[in-house]
Every structure is written in structure tokens, then in C-alpha cells.
Amino acid sequence: MRPVDEPLYWHAANQSLAHDGGMEIYLPIAGLSVHWLAVLGMGASVGFLAGMFGVGGGFLLTPLLIFYGIPAEVAVATTASHLTASSMAGAVAHWRRRVIDFRMAGVMLAGGVGGSALGVQLVALLRRVGQADLVVSVGYVLLLGSIGTLMLNESLRALRLAKTDARPVAMERHHWIHALPVKMRFYTSRLYVSAIPALALGAVVGILSSVLGVGGGFILVPAMIYLLRMPPNVVVGTSLVQIVTITATTTVFQSISNYTVDAMLALFLVLGGVVGAQYGVRVAARMQGEILRLMFAILILAVGARLFYGLVITPREIYAITAGTP
Amino acid sequence: MKWLLAFLLASLAIPALAEDLVSGLSQDRIQITSNYHGTDMVVFGAIELGESHGAQAAERDVVVVVRGPAANIAVRRKARVVGVWLNRDSIRLYGMPGYYYVASNRPLAAIARAATLARYQLGILTLKPKGESTRLPRKGEPFRLAAIRIREHRGLYAEAPGRVEFLSAELFRVHVPIPASAPRGEYNVNVYLVRDGTVVSAQTTPLFVDQVGLERQLFNFAHDRPLGYGLATAIMAILTGWASSFLFRRQG
Numbered sequence: 001m002r003p004v005d006e007p008l009y010w011h012a013a014n015q016s017l018a019h020d021g022g023m024e025i026y027l028p029i030a031g032l033s034v035h036w037l038a039v040l041g042m043g044a045s046v047g048f049l050a051g052m053f054g055v056g057g058g059f060l061l062t063p064l065l066i067f068y069g070i071p072a073e074v075a076v077a078t079t080a081s082h083l084t085a086s087s088m089a090g091a092v093a094h095w096r097r098r099v100i101d102f103r104m105a106g107v108m109l110a111g112g113v114g115g116s117a118l119g120v121q122l123v124a125l126l127r128r129v130g131q132a133d134l135v136v137s138v139g140y141v142l143l144l145g146s147i148g149t150l151m152l153n154e155s156l157r158a159l160r161l162a163k164t165d166a167r168p169v170a171m172e173r174h175h176w177i178h179a180l181p182v183k184m185r186f187y188t189s190r191l192y193v194s195a196i197p198a199l200a201l202g203a204v205v206g207i208l209s210s211v212l213g214v215g216g217g218f219i220l221v222p223a224m225i226y227l228l229r230m231p232p233n234v235v236v237g238t239s240l241v242q243i244v245t246i247t248a249t250t251t252v253f254q255s256i257s258n259y260t261v262d263a264m265l266a267l268f269l270v271l272g273g274v275v276g277a278q279y280g281v282r283v284a285a286r287m288q289g290e291i292l293r294l295m296f297a298i299l300i301l302a303v304g305a306r307l308f309y310g311l312v313i314t315p316r317e318i319y320a321i322t323a324g325t326p
Numbered sequence: 327m328k329w330l331l332a333f334l335l336a337s338l339a340i341p342a343l344a345e346d347l348v349s350g351l352s353q354d355r356i357q358i359t360s361n362y363h364g365t366d367m368v369v370f371g372a373i374e375l376g377e378s379h380g381a382q383a384a385e386r387d388v389v390v391v392v393r394g395p396a397a398n399i400a401v402r403r404k405a406r407v408v409g410v411w412l413n414r415d416s417i418r419l420y421g422m423p424g425y426y427y428v429a430s431n432r433p434l435a436a437i438a439r440a441a442t443l444a445r446y447q448l449g450i451l452t453l454k455p456k457g458e459s460t461r462l463p464r465k466g467e468p469f470r471l472a473a474i475r476i477r478e479h480r481g482l483y484a485e486a487p488g489r490v491e492f493l494s495a496e497l498f499r500v501h502v503p504i505p506a507s508a509p510r511g512e513y514n515v516n517v518y519l520v521r522d523g524t525v526v527s528a529q530t531t532p533l534f535v536d537q538v539g540l541e542r543q544l545f546n547f548a549h550d551r552p553l554g555y556g557l558a559t560a561i562m563a564i565l566t567g568w569a570s571s572f573l574f575r576r577q578g
Contacts, residue, residue, distance in 0.1 A: 026506065028545035033506070081563040088567025089574075130402045130413040138410075244567070248560035255548065255556025263544050263559045270563050274570035311410045318404040319472035320413070323397055323424070323509075 029262035030074045038068065039265060043272025047086055050273070051280025052287075053296045054236075056083045056215035056243055059147075061269070063140055063303050067310075072133040073123060074262050076213035077254035080247040081266035082273045083215040087243040089274055094237025101188035101234050105241040107195050108202030108220075112246040115206025120253040122211055127258065130322070137307050139212050144304030147218055151297035159290045177227065189230045189238075197227055202242070209250045215243040346374040347527040349390075349517040354532070356504055359539040364505035367392075367533075371517055372496045387430060387437045387520040388490045389448055390500050394425025394482075394535070395511030396456070401469040417469045421456030424509035425482050425535075429489040429500045438523040446518065446525060450474055450483045481505045510537045 025036045042064050050057030058079050065075035094100055126132040180194030201223050205216035220239040224230045230238070255261045284292060349371025358365055369390050398420045405414040430437060434449050444452045453474060458466045477483040482505065490500045502515075513535055519527040537545075548555045 026539075026541045028541040029548060031507070081559055084560060084563035085567035085570070088564050089571040092568055092571040130400070130416055134410075134412045244564065248564060251560040251563070252553065252556035255559065256552045259548055259552060261548070261556060261559055263548070263555065263562070264541060266559055266563065270566045274566055278570070278574045313411075314406075315404060315411055317472075317476065318411075319469070319476060320402050320404070321473050321476050322400040322402070 025264060025268070027070070027074075027262050027265045029078075029260060030070050030265060032069065034068070034265075036268060039268040040272040042068065043082060043269035044276035045272075046082070046269075047273035047276025048280040048283075049276075049296075049299070050086055051277035051282075052284040053280075053292060054284070055296075056087055056217050057273075058083045058209075058214035059140070059144060059212070059218075059300070060303060062136070062213040063144075063307055065265075066136070067306070070262075070265070071260075072136040073127060073258060073260045074265070076123070076136060076211070077251070077258065077260035078262045078265045078269065079213035080209060080250045080254070081261070082269040083209075084244055084247040084251065085270040086273045086277050087215060087217075087240045087247065089277060091237065091240040091244055094240060097237075099188075099234050100237040100241055101186055101230065102238075102241065103184070104186050104189055104191075104198060104224075104228075104230065104234075105238050105245065107184065107198040108205070108242050109245045109249075111199035111202025112206035112209075112242065113249055115203035116210045116246060116250045116253050117206075118203075119207040119210030120250070120257045122207070123254070123260075124257050134311075136212060137311050141304055141308045141311065143212065143214075144300050144307070148297050148300035148304055151293060151300065155290055155293035155297055159294065162290055177229070186230075189228075189234055191228070191230065193228065201227070202246070205242070206246055206250070209246050210253065215247055217243055347517065347519045347529055348372050348374075349515075349529050349531065351515060351531055351533060355534045355536065357536050357538045358504060358506055358508065358510075359537075364503060364508065367502045367504055368499060369502055369515055369517065370497070370499040371529075373498070373519060375496060385522055387432065388492075388498050389428065389430045389434070389437065389446075389518040389520060390490060390502070391446075391448065391516040391518070392425065392427040392502050392533070393423045393514050393516070394509050395423070395513070396421040397424050397509070398422070399473060401473050403469070403472070417466055418459035419455035419466075419470060419473055420458065422473065423453065424511070425504075425513065426450060426453060426477075427484050427486065427502055429486040429502070431488065431490040431492065431498070433487040434485070437520050438525070442523060442525065448518070450478060450485055453483070480507060482507065504535060508535055510535055 023035055023037070024033045025039075026033045042061065046057045046061040046064065049060060061082055062075050062079045065079065066072050070078075091100070123132060126135050177193060177197055180196045182195045183192055184195045185192050201220065205220055208214050208216045208219070217239055220242060221235055224235045224239060225232060251261055349369060352368035352370070356365060356367060369392075371388070373386060373388070398418055399422055400416055400418050402413040402416040404411045407414070428434070428448055428450070430448075434443055437443075438448070443449050447453055451471070451474065453470075455470065458470075460466045474483055481503075484503075486500075490498050492498050511534075513533040515531045515533055517529045517531075518525050544555075
């Protein structure tokens with residue numbers, strides 16, 4: 001087996017340190033100077049984790065950028081680009097195997113465009129009243145807290161079951177989905193179901209993408225399996241296509257309404273992310289799935305706890321200024 | 327240096343010559359490249375001492391003020407609500423300078439009385455907005471002081487007592503730092519000559535600060551053509567993702 005290389009950005013670092021050229025890059029929209037290696041490294045480590053755990057990683061990258069000092073609105077809007085790139089890489093791989101339901105992705109995108117447009121207006125409103133940071137932080141604490149707890153429970157149970165070699169029992173069926181109108185035929189998924197749940201699912205993910213800067217894969221994948229009852233082999237590819245299109249749409253909407261997309265930051269995050277993801281996938285191939293999920297759950301809870309801590313400690317400066325307001 | 331300054335002064339030919347004060351700038355247009363730590367500008371000038379002032383040479387003071395373009399700012403104050411810190415009260419300060427730097431040859435408090443300093447807005451704590459969104463001065467004051475404190479912390483407002491150097495009894499010079507975060511626009515450089523606590527002469531020179539470089543172009547692109555900017559960013563991400571899957575497949 002091929003040995004695992006150290007991440008590519010490490011080599012780049014040594015070269016640049018030798019030359020000692022321009023180390024700082026200025027992020028024009030965030031309005032601050034950062035070390036280019038720091039942002040490239042953040043993109044790469046989140047990409048690595050994302051590749052390792054098979055997720056987009058938006059819910060790790062956005063908090064990380066906020067901890068680093070990037071304004072919350074810019075972090076949320078710019079993370080979408082990182083997700084576009086890393087999901088695109090995954091989507092291409094699934095497309096080669098022809099396991100994508102483009103019709104389903106299209107229906108969800110229609111819902112997603114509406115959700116994203118709504119979410120972007122919500123962000124604009126929150127910024128006007130000065131509560132964007134708060135809503136992002138509280139949203140993340142709730143999101144990471146609940147997902148982390150669910151995953152922790154699930155992985156601990158799976159670890160116990162793995163020892164006794166038992167399998168979880170199948171869940172009960174949701175027949176109410178089949179009672180909904182506007183039925184459509186989805187050939188790749190071999191389904192004849194109402195378009196309404198897919199539209200609604202797309203809309204929810206669109207709102208999450210624009211307000212919190214997440215791709216929504218953690219909601220899409222289980223919902224597509226248990227709610228829409230899509231065959232598991234098309235679920236991942238289809239959700240990746242959905243994430244690519246919705247994050248790209250959100251990037252455009254945020255640019256138009258909020259001017260919060262930082263292209264310079266996006267470039268470094270994207271470059272780091274796509275490289276990191278490749279190595280993450282290779283590492284994950286050699287680890288036990290249950291252990292991987294347990295580690296991931298702990299990571300999610302730790303990030304959530306750090307955000308919660310940021311909300312409750314007494315800030316050093318209780319005043320904040322926003323320039324250029326009307 | 328002295329002869330150089332004298333030469334520059336002679337060649338400047340500024341018509342706005344005050345009674346006994348003349349000053350100039352090393353450049354009237356500054357271009358800041360965002361990814362460096364700002365730049366430096368030199369304000370220099372000369373005082374005409376005249377026959378009668380010879381004995382009082384030690385009494386004169388020079389104060390140099392650089393003011394950036396005025397803009398409105400919102401100041402918000404956090405408060406603890408059910409254990410969580412969130413923005414509660416906020417007020418708007420209309421027309422606060424985006425940049426303010428005051429240099430003098432000795433501490434401002436020693437140069438003139440507080441009322442005089444306040445009238446000419448000499449000193450960062452004397453900075454007042456042209457208006458506030460509140461009518462209650464008692465409510466607005468902590469917000470004004472907080473805005474000044476935050477901008478001082480960011481290097482946008484600064485006091486530099488003792489930074490005006492006298493090269494001779496007549497010639498003075500001061501280095502003014504312009505940080506990378508300084509706003510672009512029309513600046514004013516005011517030079518005040520103070521004798522015995524009274525401003526006897528003043529001169530204003532305009533200065534234009536512009537931000538240049540790739541980062542500035544991106545900023546302009548984002549604000550002038552947001553649709554194109556958003557599309558370009560999204561396409562960049564899609565192409566990079568696509569290219570990476572292609573590259574890594576060939577390698578692996």
C-alpha cells in the first residue's frame with residue numbers, strides 16, 4: 001500500500017519561509033491582513049477532516065474562521081465557496097459512476113434557490129440590527145450540540161453492537177409521504193413520489209447554507225434515505241450535486257445582497273480544501289468506521305462548546321463599531 | 327536634510343501662505359497597497375520668526391493634525407441577557423473622521439488650555455461627531471469614547487506628542503504614519519502655530535489617499551459589479567473542485 005504523504009501545503013510552507021516573500025495577504029472584504037499559510041492551512045485541515053469523515057465541513061470551517069477573527073457574516077458567506085469546490089470534486093467521482101439523480105437534484109435546487117434567497121435577506125436584516133454574529137453563534141451551538149450528541153450516541157451504540165456482531169433493526173416506514181400531491185417520476189432513483197418533500201428539503205438546506213454557511217449534507221443524506229426513500233447508492237452523489245449548486249447559488253446571492261463574499265479568502269480556502277480532502281479520504285480508508293465517527297462526534301461537540309464559551313464569557317471590549325453605516 | 331527641506335519649501339510655491347507659517351507635504355497623493363503595513367508621509371514647514379519674535383522663539387509650538395474623510399459609524403454595546411452577551415444599545419455617530427493623527431512638539435496639555443484644544447479639536451478625546459442619533463449627551467458620551475478607544479486601538483486615531491521635530495529654530499518636520507487600513511478619500515493636513523497658548527496661524531493642505539493593488543481591485547469589483555463578482559467566485563470554486571478530481575485521479 002502507498003504510504004500517506006504529509007499534506008502538500010507543508011512543502012509550500014518551507015519554500016516560502018526560505019524566500020521570506022509577502023507572507024501577509026489582505027482580505028479585501030473581511031478588511032484584515034492574515035497570514036496566507038494560516039488560511040491555506042485552515043482550508044486544508046478542514047478539507048482533510050471533511051475527506052476523512054465524508055462530510056462537507058462547512059460547520060467546522062465557519063467557526064474556525066470566526067475564532068481566527070474573520071467577521072461572522074464574511075466567514076459564513078465565504079465558506080460556501082470552499083464547500084462548492086470540495087463537493088464538486090466528490091460529485092465528479094460519483095458522476096463517473098453514473099449514480100446521480102439529476103432530476104431529484106434539480107427539484108431540490110428549485111427549493112434551494114428560494115431558501116437561499118430568503119436566508120440572504122434574513123442575513124441582511126440581522127446585519128442591519130447588529131445581531132448577525134449572535135444568530136450565527138447561537139445557531140451553531142444548537143446545530144453542533146444536537147448533531148454531536150446524536151453522533152456520539154450512535155457511534156457508541158455502534159461500537160457496542162460491533163462487539164456482539166448484532167445489526168440495528170430497520171426503522172418503520174413513513175407512508176404519509178406517498179399521500180402528497182404533485183407526483184413526479186425519478187428514473188435514476190426508481191421512485192414515483194411527490195416533489196413537495198424534495199422542494200421543502202432543498203429550501204431548508206438553502207436557508208442553512210446562507211445563514212450558517214453549511215452545505216447541509218448532514219441533513220440531506222439522512223432525509224433522502226429515510227424521508228424520500230432514495231436508494232443509498234444514489235444518495236451521496238445526488239446530495240453532492242445539490243450542495244455544489246446550492247452553495248454556488250448562495251455565493252452569488254450573498255455577493256449581490258450583502259457584499260460578504262471574500263474572493264481572496266475563498267481562493268486560499270478552496271485550494272487548501274481540495275488538496276486536504278484527497279489526503280483525508282486516503283487516511284479514512286484505513287480506519288475503523290465506528291472509531292472515525294466517535295472522533296468526529298467529539299470534534300463537533302468541542303467546536304460547539306468553544307462557541308458557547310465565546311457567547312457567555314465577559315468580552316474584553318463590550319463596544320463594537322461598524323463604519324460606513326447610513 | 328535642512329537644505330533639502332529649504333529647497334523643497336522654496337520650490338513649493340504654495341499661494342496659501344499664512345502670515346508667518348508655511349508648510350508642505352512630501353506627497354499630495356498617497357497610494358497604499360493593502361498587504362503592507364501602511365506607509366509614511368512627511369509634513370514639514372517653517373516659521374518666520376521675524377525681528378521682534380527672536381526672544382520668544384522658545385514659546386512657539388507647532389501642532390500638526392491629519393484628518394481622514396468623515397463617515398457615519400454605528401456603535402453598539404453588548405449586555406448580558408440570560409447569560410449570553412449580545413448587542414443591546416446602539417447609537418450612530420454622524421461624521422466622525424475615518425483617520426485622525428495629531429502630532430506636536432510637546433504634550434498638548436502643555437501647549438494650550440483645554441477649551442482651546444477642544445475648539446480646534448486637538449487631541450483624540452476632543453473629537454466630536456457632527457451629530458448623534460441620540461439627543462441625550464449623557465447617553466452618547468460613553469459611545470463616543472468607546473468609538474475613539476476602538477479606533478485608537480486599530481491605529482486609526484493617534485496622538486504623538488513630541489513627534490514634531492525642530493531641525494532649527496525655524497524648520498520643523500513630522501513623520502505621519504498612514505496605516506494600511508486608513509480609508510481612501512480626501513484628507514486634510516492642518517498645521518497650527520501656537521504662541522502662548524493661542525493659535526496665531528493655521529494652514530490647511532489637502533491630501534488624497536488611495537488604496538491600490540489587487541485587493542483593492544477585488545473590493546471595487548465586489549461593490550461595483552456584485553453579480554459578476556459572485557459568479558466569478560462560484561465558477562472559480564467549481565473549476566478548482568473539478569480540476570482537483572481530475573489531477574488526483576491521474577496521480578493516484
